[in-house]
Amino acid sequence: MTTTEERTRSDVVVVGAGPGGCATAIHLAKSGLNVTLLEKAEFPRDKICGDGLTPRVLRELAYLGINPETLSWKKNRGLRIHVAKSRYLLEWPESRDFPSIGMAVKRSLFDHFLANQTIKAGVNLVTNANVCKSVEQQGRITGVETKDGRCFEAPIVVACDGGSARLAVSMGLHRIESRPMGIAVRAYFSSPASNQDWLDSWLELWDGTSKSPRLLPGYAWSFPLGDGTCNVGLGLPDAARYRDIDLRDTMSRWLMSLPDSWGFTPDHQLGKIRSAALPMGFNRKPVYSRGLFLVGDAAGAINPFNGEGISYAMESGRFAAEAIIQGYSRGLYTRSCERAFAGYASRLGDEWGGYFWLGNLFGRIISNPHVMKIAAHYGLPIPVVRNLTHRMLSHVVDRPSRDTYDRVVNTLTRMVPQA
Numbered sequence: 108m109t110t111t112e113e114r115t116r117s118d119v120v121v122v123g124a125g126p127g128g129c130a131t132a133i134h135l136a137k138s139g140l141n142v143t144l145l146e147k148a149e150f151p152r153d154k155i156c157g158d159g160l161t162p163r164v165l166r167e168l169a170y171l172g173i174n175p176e177t178l179s180w181k182k183n184r185g186l187r188i189h190v191a192k193s194r195y196l197l198e199w200p201e202s203r204d205f206p207s208i209g210m211a212v213k214r215s216l217f218d219h220f221l222a223n224q225t226i227k228a229g230v231n232l233v234t235n236a237n238v239c240k241s242v243e244q245q246g247r248i249t250g251v252e253t254k255d256g257r258c259f260e261a262p263i264v265v266a267c268d269g270g271s272a273r274l275a276v277s278m279g280l281h282r283i284e285s286r287p288m289g290i291a292v293r294a295y296f297s298s299p300a301s302n303q304d305w306l307d308s309w310l311e312l313w314d315g316t317s318k319s320p321r322l323l324p325g326y327a328w329s330f331p332l333g334d335g336t337c338n339v340g341l342g343l344p345d346a347a348r349y350r351d352i353d354l355r356d357t358m359s360r361w362l363m364s365l366p367d368s369w370g371f372t373p374d375h376q377l378g379k380i381r382s383a384a385l386p387m388g389f390n391r392k393p394v395y396s397r398g399l400f401l402v403g404d405a406a407g408a409i410n411p412f413n414g415e416g417i418s419y420a421m422e423s424g425r426f427a428a429e430a431i432i433q434g435y436s437r438g439l440y441t442r443s444c445e446r447a448f449a450g451y452a453s454r455l456g457d458e459w460g461g462y463f464w465l466g467n468l469f470g471r472i473i474s475n476p477h478v479m480k481i482a483a484h485y486g487l488p489i490p491v492v493r494n495l496t497h498r499m500l501s502h503v504v505d506r507p508s509r510d511t512y513d514r515v516v517n518t519l520t521r522m523v524p525q526a
């Protein structure tokens with residue numbers, strides 16, 4: 108899927124064509140910059156994810172000029188939370204800043220769709236380009252090298268290569284070990300629940316293989332894909348706390364506790380249970396340094412409240428693109444240009460710093476299944492607590508505030524330090 112004759116010199120090189128890389132590249136190309144997007148895989152490719160697209164993602168699609176109404180992916184109305192025998196329906200909030208609708212689609216389709224959009228926008232997409240290191244001059248990145256020895260040069264490079272963050276590491280930008288790193292597993296099941304209008308979420312997981320009741324750590328989901336299948340998974344927000352746990356085994360044990368009517372039985376399972384990391388709460392910094400921008404999972408930009416990362420990857424890509432466009436317009440390498448680039452870090456801090464700080468704390472507390480159980484049992488039945496929790500966790504919050512729930516979330520996130 109290489110678009111044009113392979114170009115080795117560009118205004119910007121973007122590494123990784125996931126949601127973060129595609130969004131960054133499209134915004135940049137639309138501004139007239141010459142962009143090369145390097146991707147190690149060939150599309151379509153699988154990606155371990157829950158496949159849930161929240162209202163935040165739909166807003167980012169609109170910013171890219173893609174009207175979600177024209178897409179045939181399975182829509183949903185919000186979350187259905189399961190706690191013991193109770194069910195709580197939490198519709199996506201009415202909002203000024205976000206649409207009140209979500210979607211779910213396999214990442215193999217979603218990412219392929221976005222990759223095609225980059226080509227339409229004039230991006231030079233090069234697949235089968237596995238970037239192994241940065242090329243530097245006088246301590247500043249000036250390009251990247253692929254495993255097969257090709258070199259792609261640009262004064263600005265954007266790392267969107269996901270949780271492995273290989274490029275950032277090659278520039279000496281390592282993970283902040285004190286910040287939480289989540290882990291999650293998922294598998295596809297053919298299921299009668301595939302056409303339901305809600306994203307199902309379980310906050311209390313019981314071991315279906317144990318004779319006496321035994322609580323398992325984590326939260327679980329089933330996201331209906333509308334194609335006869337559901338994406339079913341289980342996540343742990345603070346993996347360090349459960350180093351020895353086998354998450355695939357935990358998921359199998361939890362699945363045994365569900366009624367067969369869901370169809371989440373081994374004979375309906377399509378493929379293996381697969382796992383991947385959730386780099387959360389800004390666990391890699393600085394997000395701009397010496398010509399290199401970090402976007403999405405490479406910046407540890409997954410929401411620690413809920414494990415959502417697609418929208419934050421696309422949104423941080425938009426912020427990075429805006430800073431780069433500003434910088435270019437002021438003249439590369441000038442002080443004014445560097446100030447514009449540095450503005451990317453402050454922008455991320457202003458937008459999500461306080462929220463992610465609270466999320467990092469929340470993830471640590473709630474990763475104890477007994478605390479999660481008590482909070483869910485006593486908090487969720489109270490409508491005010493339920494609505495506030497939903498607003499906080501979904502992060503569908505208007506700024507400036509539109510109602511009291513927005514005001515509480517916005518005030519809290521302003522009161523705490525930035526992550």
Ligand SMILES: Cc1cc2nc3c(=O)[nH]c(=O)nc-3n(C[C@H](O)[C@H](O)[C@H](O)COP(=O)(O)OP(=O)(O)OC[C@H]3O[C@@H](n4cnc5c(N)ncnc54)[C@H](O)[C@@H]3O)c2cc1C
Binds near residue numbers: 146
């Ligand atoms: C089990 C699980 C469930 C999840 N569920 C959800 C969910 O339902 N909703 C949600 O919003 N988020 C979810 N997430 C998080 C979400 O998957 C990520 O946050 C999101 O994919 C981040 O996008 P990205 O563009 O930063 O990185 P990625 O999507 O990881 O994309 C990185 C791209 O870079 C490429 N690449 C990597 N290394 C190189 C290299 N060296 N050279 C060239 N290319 C390279 C990769 O092939 C890939 O295409 C989930 C995560 C997990 C693990």
